[in-house]
Amino acid sequence: MPTIQKTFRESIPALRFIGKRYFEVGGHWGEWFCNGWFDAIEAAMGGTEKITAIWENGGGYIGLERHKDGERWQYWLGMFVPADTPVPKGFDYVDFPATAGLGTCWIYGKESEVHALCGSCKPAILDAGMTIWHDAEGAAWCFENCTCPRYTTPDQDGNIILDYCWFVE
Numbered sequence: 001m002p003t004i005q006k007t008f009r010e011s012i013p014a015l016r017f018i019g020k021r022y023f024e025v026g027g028h029w030g031e032w033f034c035n036g037w038f039d040a041i042e043a044a045m046g047g048t049e050k051i052t053a054i055w056e057n058g059g060g061y062i063g064l065e066r067h068k069d070g071e072r073w074q075y076w077l078g079m080f081v082p083a084d085t086p087v088p089k090g091f092d093y094v095d096f097p098a099t100a101g102l103g104t105c106w107i108y109g110k111e112s113e114v115h116a117l118c119g120s121c122k123p124a125i126l127d128a129g130m131t132i133w134h135d136a137e138g139a140a141w142c143f144e145n146c147t148c149p150r151y152t153t154p155d156q157d158g159n160i161i162l163d164y165c166w167f168v169e
Contacts, residue, residue, distance in 0.1 A: 002113045003107070004105045005107070007103070007104070008128075009128075009168065010055075010101060012098070013054050015055070015080045016094070018044065018085065018092075019062070019091060020076065020077055020078065020092060024075065025075050032077055038061055038079060040088050041091070042079070044081065044087070051080060051081055055080070057145060057163060061078075062076075062080060062143050062145060063143060064077075064078065064141065064142075065141065065142050068140070069138075096141070099169075100133045100168065100169070103121075103130040103165065104125075105121040105125065105163070105164045105165075106150075107161065111154070118144065118162075121142075121165075122142070130166075130168040132166055132169075133167040133168050133169045140167070144164055145163035145164070
């Protein structure tokens, strides 16, 4: 059974998210790997060490969500990159200011189970005294950060850690 192992605040600089927008979850991750789209983003930023140099937990493959009452929910796949990274042809982007931080939960468990606990992270972040950040249009943003090796390399019990983050003030 998955558990939230840790909840904490991360400071981040201004970041750019480069990816593609969808209006449903599912089926897109395989397409990304088959088409080498993560590789294209990594090349645009000059290698993942460019993002990990400014954000310790950067460099993961991201499932980004945009939530705003009265508007259609958005799901993006892609990566966070330094704010000045050029956007490769065929991709979209979202810029996030340095004024936002991250409220992060580490969800520990089997890969097939950890995503079911993502909905518990917002209350955990609020319980930890953080406030959800909203962009200039009033939208809140959160994401799954599949960080290597926490997410990609199971421990001796076959468990991984999924970082689930909300932008916070």
